[in-house]
Amino acid sequence: MADRLIVDLFGDGRVGVSRQLHGEVAPTPGPDPVELVVPLSEKDLGELAWYLERYLVAPFGVYEDRGPEIADRLVGWGEALFGSVFGGGGARDAYRSVRDRDRGVGLEIDIRSDDPGLLGLPWELMVDPERSRRLVTTVESFRSESV
Numbered sequence: 001m002a003d004r005l006i007v008d009l010f011g012d013g014r015v016g017v018s019r020q021l022h023g024e025v026a027p028t029p030g031p032d033p034v035e036l037v038v039p040l041s042e043k044d045l046g047e048l049a050w051y052l053e054r055y056l057v058a059p060f061g062v063y064e065d066r067g068p069e070i071a072d073r074l075v076g077w078g079e080a081l082f083g084s085v086f087g088g089g090g091a092r093d094a095y096r097s098v099r100d101r102d103r104g105v106g107l108e109i110d111i112r113s114d115d116p117g118l119l120g121l122p123w124e125l126m127v128d129p130e131r132s133r134r135l136v137t138t139v140e141s142f143r144s145e146s147v
Contacts, residue, residue, distance in 0.1 A: 002106035002140050003098050007085055008147075009036060009113035015084070017091035019098055022105040031090030038121065039080035048077070048122060078127030078134060085126070099128070106140030112147045119144050 004020040006027055016033035020026065040048075047070050055067040086095040098107060113119045123144060126135045136142045 002108045003101065004108045004110060005095060005098055007109065007111045008033070009111065009115060009118040011113070011115040011118070015091070017085065017094050019094045021098070021101075030094050034089065034091070036118075037084055038118075039084050040077055040121065044073075044077060045122075047073070074125060075127055075132075077122070078125035079129045081121070081123060082126040082128060082135070086128075107138075108141040108143070109135060109139050111142075111144040113144075114147050116146070119146060 001022055003022050004027070006018045006020065008016045008018070010016070010033060013036055014033035015036040016030055018027040018030040020028065051067065051070040055063050055070070059067050086092050111119065111123050124134070124136050124142065127133065128135060128138075131138070
């Protein structure tokens with residue numbers, strides 16, 4: 001078993017973070033949920049969809065300028081998504097305590113919600129600005145699941 005961070009995205013616009021360290025039977029409740037501010041606009045999400053669905057299939061011709069411009073925005077979007085969940089308070093502390101823990105076990109991140117719109121956001125883009133790396137490349141498991 002690995003250490004786990006559990007991110008609960010509530011349909012009422014709040015986000016809560018709890019953690020479960022290796023060997024613990026149940027997650028340790030985190031601080032009270034806080035307002036979730038989704039940092040990507042509909043336009044941003046549309047640009048991301050275009051980049052993934054069209055540009056990466058044919059990255060040449062008329063797309064030569066637009067594709068790299070959007071690629072340059074991916075890190076910023078990832079940092080903004082990270083900040084919307086782990087940017088402050090108890091959620092930041094829970095993340096850092098698990099990230100910085102000297103351990104021989106992996107880290108799992110679970111994104112949970114009963115709201116498909118929230119689960120459909122590109123959480124896999126999250127970038128820890130202190131480490132300049134996408135979370136999905138630094139953890140053992142990164143899951144989104146409906147609850």
